[in-house]
Structures are given as structure tokens and as C-alpha cells.
Amino acid sequence: MRTAFASVGALQEALREERYLADRGLATAIYLAVSLDKPLLLEGEAGVGKTEVAKVLASLLGRELIRLQCYEGIDAAQALYEWNYSRQLIAVRAMQDASSETHVADLFGPEFLVERPLLAAIRAGSRAVLLVDELDRADDEFEAFLLEILSEFAVTIPEVGRIAAEEPPVVVVTSNRTRELHDALKRRCLYHWIDHPSLEREVEIVRARAPEVSEHLARDVAAAVMRLRAMDIAKRPGVAETIDWANAVAFLGVERLDAETAAATLGTVLKDHEDQELAVSRIAEVVEGGDG
Ligand SMILES: Nc1ncnc2c1ncn2[C@@H]1O[C@H](COP(=O)(O)OP(=O)(O)O)[C@@H](O)[C@H]1O
Ligand SMILES: [Mg+2]
Structure with missing residues (x-):
């Protein structure tokens, strides 16, 4: 058993120092995955901080980050x-x-x-964090192949021979859940669902990632994004969009988010034309929330 972190609390603190704010549940999942040598499967909507977990973890552990970005049609040759x-x-x-x-x-x-990334990860073993990003984009066949790799951390190349990891790397698998992953893969992993952060947490994240943004403005923007997420829009903004929006408004020298500024800067947070139209038509509600 690895003892990279003294406790869940210590890990949470270390993540915070890397400007990643994890709640207790996520920190526990990461702690257990690293300690028990299990792949960590993170699911959640786009922009909730799944990919960032792998990046921050690599940096905390002083390991190389090896990233396998999945896409439709990816096969063993491209991955291994x-x-x-x-x-x-x-x-x-x-x-x-x-x-x-x-x-x-x-x-x-x-x-x-x-x-390719999977072979690199097998060779690097415990010197790497392997990120298998957006596995839901790949097809079933590839998922089965990945499961095999995750179980063995070895590959036989007929012309070369068998290559096996001395120790497995830390593995983070992410999915935006555009389709359900298979039970077999889930069984192999430690599973954690990441939700959009609470208002308070998102304000903290904006403050950590964009220190130039005032507390007031961070709160205005985070609250506005929360209201946007609750509306009937196609692409709910992630945390990165909240940070971008806050940065943009601060850069314009505006101290509090008003309807006019919000409407003019919506392009930093909504990247869909119909979503923008909907938000503009209800912009007073977005910035005020009807609760003052
Ligand atoms: N808990 C968090 N703490 C700090 N920053 C976060 C957090 N969650 C998301 N972010 C920010 O949002 C960005 C997008 O997150 P990302 O990991 O790419 O989302 P996902 O992979 O879930 O789509 C990150 O680069 C980071 O700046
Ligand atoms: Mg991602």
C-alpha cells in the first residue's frame, strides 16, 4: 500500500495548494484510489473538474502525466x-x-x-499518472480492450515480446456520460460522481484560479452561472466558463455584474447560439435571480 498522502485531509490540503478544491467525497475517492492501486473513474458533466484531477495529481505526486484522449473510432493501434x-x-x-x-x-x-499513451504508461509504471479522458466517446470494443490493459498492465508485441509494468501507474478514467460505461469496467475502478460545485465552493474556485477577481464579482458571476445552469439550455456551463466569465468582466473594469455587461460578455460562458438567445431574453433574471 502506498503512503503518498498521510490522510484524506492532508490530500485535500495538498490539492488546495495546487488550487484544486475537492470536497471530502472526491478527496476520499482519490486517496483510496492512489492508496489501493485502483483506477479512479470520474463521471460528471463537462467542466466539473474531472480532467483537472489527473493533472493536479500528477503534479502533486511529481509524476509524468500521460494522457489518452478518447474519440469515436479510437482503436488499439492508436492507443497502444x-x-x-x-x-x-x-x-x-x-x-x-x-x-x-x-x-x-x-x-x-x-x-x-x-x-502510444498506453504503452508509454506501461513502460513508465509508477512514474506516471495515466489519464484516460472521455472514455464514453470510444466504442464498446475499445472499452473492453482498455479493461484488459487496466487488469494486466502488460502487453505482448509479437515481434518484440512481453512488456509489463513493474508497478501500475495511477490511473484516472473520465466520462462525460454521453453513454453508460460497462459494469465490468466500473467493477475494476473506484467510482466517483462529480457534481457542479455549490455556490460557495464555486466562488472559492474562482478566487483560487483568478485572484484578480474580487469576492463580490466572483459571487455575482458564480450565482449567475448557477441560474443559467438551472435554465433550459443545451450546454450547461462548466467551472472553466465561470472562471472565464469572471476574468472577462474584471478585465473590463466592471465591479459588479449588471445586466448590460452580462449580456455583452455571454460569449465567454455560453457557446451555443440558442442558449445565448434564451439567456439574453431573461438576462434580468440571470443577474438578479429575482432575489435581489
Ligand atoms: N474543484 C475545482 N477546483 C479548482 N478548479 C476547478 C475545479 N473544478 C474545475 N476547475 C476548473 O475548471 C476547469 C475545467 O475543468 P476540467 O477538469 O477540464 O473539467 P472536465 O474534465 O470535467 O470537463 C479546470 O481547468 C479548472 O480551472
Ligand atoms: Mg475533461
Whole structure:
């Protein structure tokens, strides 16, 4: 069992020093995942701070962050390794020269192997934090393949042999839940759902990430974003948008969020035309919330 952090509280404090504010539940999940060598599966809407967990964790542990960004159609070759065909081709051409020292078998040697994130993570082992980002974008087949890798942390490359991690890396898997992940993968992981932060917490996050923004303004903006999230919009803004919005308004030299400024700067927080139209039509409600 690793003892990277003395306690959940100590981890929470260390995260805060990295300007990441985690509630007790999330800090406990991270603490257990790291201590018990289990992948951490983080689910939640876009912008709630899932990816950031892996980045901050790598920095806290002094480890390399290896990121596998998932997308539709991603397959094992793109995630694990491929052969460098163009380099092989050049080598084949060179072999036609009688004085060449290269043999066919050499074409499948380490210098022609293109390492992708999963192979890099297997090789780095406990020197890395592996981030498998937005796994819900990949298909079922890839998820099954990933599960295999997460169970073994080893791969057999026919031409090279077996490569295994001495110790597994810390693994963070994220999903925006555009589809449900499989139970088998969930069983392998420690699961934590991240919600949008509470108003108080989001104010704190803005203050931590954008120290130039006053407490008042941070509160105005965080409250406005909360009201936007409660409206019937297509793309609910994440924490990054709250920070961007607060920064933009502060940069304009405005001290409190008023309807006019809010409407003029909506592009920092809503990135959908219909959402913007809806927000503009109810802008008084967005900035005032009807509660003064
Ligand atoms: N709890 C938090 N503490 C500090 N910053 C946060 C927190 N949650 C989100 N953020 C900010 O929001 C940004 C977006 O978070 P990110 O991890 O990319 O979201 P997700 O991966 O869930 O879509 C981060 O870069 C960070 O600046
Ligand atoms: Mg993300």
C-alpha cells in the first residue's frame, strides 16, 4: 500500500495548494484510489473538474502525466502502439543497397515502434499518472480492450515480446456520460460522481484560479452561472466558463455584474447560439435571480 498522502485531509490540503478544491467525497475517492492501486473513474458533466484531477495529481505526486484522449473510432493501434511504416519503408529502400547492415527482422525493432499513451504508461509504471479522458466517446470494443490493459498492465508485441509494468501507474478514467460505461469496467475502478460545485465552493474556485477577481464579482458571476445552469439550455456551463466569465468582466473594469455587461460578455460562458438567445431574453433574471 502506498503512503503518498498521510490522510484524506492532508490530500485535500495538498490539492488546495495546487488550487484544486475537492470536497471530502472526491478527496476520499482519490486517496483510496492512489492508496489501493485502483483506477479512479470520474463521471460528471463537462467542466466539473474531472480532467483537472489527473493533472493536479500528477503534479502533486511529481509524476509524468500521460494522457489518452478518447474519440469515436479510437482503436488499439492508436492507443497502444503502431509500427512506423514510413520509416520502415525508408529502411527497406536502404536495404537494397548491398552495403546496408539492416535486416528484415530489424524492421520490427524498437526504433520502428511508435509508442502510444498506453504503452508509454506501461513502460513508465509508477512514474506516471495515466489519464484516460472521455472514455464514453470510444466504442464498446475499445472499452473492453482498455479493461484488459487496466487488469494486466502488460502487453505482448509479437515481434518484440512481453512488456509489463513493474508497478501500475495511477490511473484516472473520465466520462462525460454521453453513454453508460460497462459494469465490468466500473467493477475494476473506484467510482466517483462529480457534481457542479455549490455556490460557495464555486466562488472559492474562482478566487483560487483568478485572484484578480474580487469576492463580490466572483459571487455575482458564480450565482449567475448557477441560474443559467438551472435554465433550459443545451450546454450547461462548466467551472472553466465561470472562471472565464469572471476574468472577462474584471478585465473590463466592471465591479459588479449588471445586466448590460452580462449580456455583452455571454460569449465567454455560453457557446451555443440558442442558449445565448434564451439567456439574453431573461438576462434580468440571470443577474438578479429575482432575489435581489
Ligand atoms: N474543484 C475545482 N477546483 C479548482 N478548479 C476547478 C475545479 N473544478 C474545475 N476547475 C476548473 O475548471 C476547469 C475545467 O475543468 P476540467 O477538469 O477540464 O473539467 P472536465 O474534465 O470535467 O470537463 C479546470 O481547468 C479548472 O480551472
Ligand atoms: Mg475533461
